[in-house]
Amino acid sequence: MSDEDEIILAELNDEELVQQMHDDLYEGLKEEVVEGVEILLDRGWTPYDVLTKALVAGMTIVGIDFRDGILYVPEVLMAANAMKAGMGILKPLLAETGAPKIGSMVIGTVKGDIHDIGKNLVSMMMEGAGFEVYDIGINNPVENYLEALEEHKPEILGMSALLTTTMPYMKVVVETLVEKGVRDDYIILVGGAPLNEEFAESVGADAYCRDAAVAVETAKEWVAKMHNRRASA
Amino acid sequence: MKPNLVIGCGAIAQELVALIKANGLEQRLEVTALPAIWHNTPEKILPGLKEKVTAAQQSGRYDTIYIGYADCGTGGLLDRYIADEGLERIAGDHCYAFYAGQAKFAELFEQELGTFYLTDYLARHFDRLIIQGYKLDTHPELLPMMFGHYSKLVYLAQIDDPKLDALAREAAEKLGGLTYERHLTGYGELGEFVAQAARG
Numbered sequence: 001m002s003d004e005d006e007i008i009l010a011e012l013n014d015e016e017l018v019q020q021m022h023d024d025l026y027e028g029l030k031e032e033v034v035e036g037v038e039i040l041l042d043r044g045w046t047p048y049d050v051l052t053k054a055l056v057a058g059m060t061i062v063g064i065d066f067r068d069g070i071l072y073v074p075e076v077l078m079a080a081n082a083m084k085a086g087m088g089i090l091k092p093l094l095a096e097t098g099a100p101k102i103g104s105m106v107i108g109t110v111k112g113d114i115h116d117i118g119k120n121l122v123s124m125m126m127e128g129a130g131f132e133v134y135d136i137g138i139n140n141p142v143e144n145y146l147e148a149l150e151e152h153k154p155e156i157l158g159m160s161a162l163l164t165t166t167m168p169y170m171k172v173v174v175e176t177l178v179e180k181g182v183r184d185d186y187i188i189l190v191g192g193a194p195l196n197e198e199f200a201e202s203v204g205a206d207a208y209c210r211d212a213a214v215a216v217e218t219a220k221e222w223v224a225k226m227h228n229r230r231a232s233a
Numbered sequence: 234m235k236p237n238l239v240i241g242c243g244a245i246a247q248e249l250v251a252l253i254k255a256n257g258l259e260q261r262l263e264v265t266a267l268p269a270i271w272h273n274t275p276e277k278i279l280p281g282l283k284e285k286v287t288a289a290q291q292s293g294r295y296d297t298i299y300i301g302y303a304d305c306g307t308g309g310l311l312d313r314y315i316a317d318e319g320l321e322r323i324a325g326d327h328c329y330a331f332y333a334g335q336a337k338f339a340e341l342f343e344q345e346l347g348t349f350y351l352t353d354y355l356a357r358h359f360d361r362l363i364i365q366g367y368k369l370d371t372h373p374e375l376l377p378m379m380f381g382h383y384s385k386l387v388y389l390a391q392i393d394d395p396k397l398d399a400l401a402r403e404a405a406e407k408l409g410g411l412t413y414e415r416h417l418t419g420y421g422e423l424g425e426f427v428a429q430a431a432r433g
Contacts, residue, residue, distance in 0.1 A: 028372075072274065074368035077378055114346045114382040138382060139346060164304060164326050165342070193275065194308030 009035050014043065018054050025058035026065075028078025030085045037086045047093035048100070055086050056128045063125065063213025073117060076212075080124045087127060101132055103223040106148040107158035108136035110169040115162035118192060121212040122158060129216045131156075142176045149186065155223050158215070159205075161192040171203040178204070187222040191215060235294060237262050237433050240285050241301020242278075243269030244354040245328055248391055248420055249301060252427040261431040264301070265289070269354065273366045275306030279314060286318065299430040303327045323426040328352055332389045332421040341416075347384040349408060353391045356401040364407060376409060386411040389418045 009032065012020055021036040033055075040050045062079040065071040071079075107123055109116050116138050123135045134152045136144055149157060157177075161167040170190055177183040183204070190200050191209040200208035206222060209215035239249055239262060246266035253262050267285060271277045282300070289298055300315055300322035315322055325331045329350040330338040341348065355362065364370050367379060386408060388401035398415060405413040 069274075069276070073379075074372065074375055077375055078368075078372060081374070081378075112346060116382065117379060120378070164308065193306050194304070196308055196310070199308075 010039055014040070014045075018057075021054045022058035022061060025055065025079050025082050026062055028075065028082050030082040033082040033086045034089065037089050041089070041093070046099075047090045047097055051087070051090050051094065051099070051128065051130075055083050055090075056130075059083050059125060059128055060213065063211065063216070067211050067213055076121060077117065080121055083128055084124055087124075100130060102130040102220060103156060104132035104134070104152060104154035105156035105158055105219065106134045106136060106145065106152055106154045107156075107160070108140040108145060108148070109138040110159055110161045110166050110173070111139055111141045112169060113161045113163055113166035114138045115192075116160070118162070118212070119158075119160040122160070122191065122209070122215045125212040125216050126219060129220070131216075131219065142173050145173050146176065146180075149182075155187055155226055156189060156219055157186045158189045158191070160190070162194070164194045167192060167195055167199065168203070170205065174204040187219070187226060189215060189218060189222070235296040236260060237297045237299060237430055238289055238295040239264050239299045239301045239427070239430050240282060240289065241266055242271070242305065242328070243267060244272060244352065245301055245423065247354065248423060249427060252420055252424055253431070256428065256431070258427070258431040261433075262427065263295070266301075269358070270362060270366065272305070272355075272362060278302065278305060278307055279310050282311070283314065286320070297430075297433045299426075301426075303331060324422065329389055331423055331426070332391060332418045333416065334418070334421050337418075341387060345385045347382050349380065349383045349386045349405075349411060351386065351388045351401050351404060353394070353397055356388060356390075356397045356404065359400060359404040359407075363404070369407075380408050383408060383411055386413050388413070388415045390415055391418065391420055393417055 007020060009017060009020060017036060017039060021033060024032040024036065036054060037050055040054060059079065062071060062076055066076045105126055107119055109119050123133045127133050134148055136148045159170045159173060174188060188205040189207050189209050190205040195208055197208045207218050209218050241249055241264060243266040246264060249264045253259060267281050286298060289295055298320055300320050302311060302322055303325040304311060305327055323331055325335055332352055333341060369376055386405035390397065402413050405411040
């Protein structure tokens, strides 16, 4: 791109800037996204509006194109990285301004599995959507899940696996929760390349999430259901 | 007498052909391949395979069709399809397992979870499939995000070729200086699969 073609973000009006930030997120342009966030904050936008209207809305487009096979893992990772950089600025401000939290989630890859690209994407997208996320990393035995659930008391437990050899471990975790009589305290969402809805049902999870965008939507639906149920109880 | 057909992944096509030639099975078994790059996008495998199977069935040229894929990240969908169609595939989760042998592979897996596996094909095409395929050439910052948990690279060699050994070593370096190990497996369980596919 020549200098003449270069877009000066600060010269764009709000609407154009948000649109440009969606494009920059899509392209995974970290520095541009950070600059966009800073400009909107300088213009008096609330951190919550920057998050939802610029970052989350932009990542939603990325999520849809990922789901539809237009974007692949590298592009989505770059976009998520750009979003994370923007989030880095917003997170402390959101905490200060008491922005609404939709819910919270403990998430981790199951025992025997070190693959965490999908899980990391889910974590980032969930944070972006307003969830508090406690990511316990990779290769988690059931004890790690129990400990994290006890400590953070989230609405949602998320488990991921990439291997057909490790995904059955999700059942071990769910059965342990059943044995302890706490299964119904949590919404259990599972995901990972070799999984499907049938498998999720067979291990006793509440839902299978095909990708990070679906995970966010599913989490929102189930948390709303849980809150309604609690409110009417 | 009509020949049988193996419809397989491009990543094992050369090995399938080598086994057919070595055993003089050219009249009994033919091979057709689908793009090996689908290794990176397993969701493309089943639709592509279905198309190929249908075309082969409609051609009337073959007696029996065999599937030269393991599960390959299709999460059981491939198995459901081949069961519905009454087809057979090579056993295991992926080519690493059938080259190494299921038991040996399970052992390797247990030894070190963070192991990245290469076959001859993957060693030969590592740059195109992995480095370029995952955009690591233009975005090296993705390397720790994608492969940060790997500590070892195991090259499962089908043939004893020092050039491939050197390429595999280079691959281990490119993935962030992984510990390197080479196991000469030969064709492993692929040999029996070819013999069975030729017998029908």
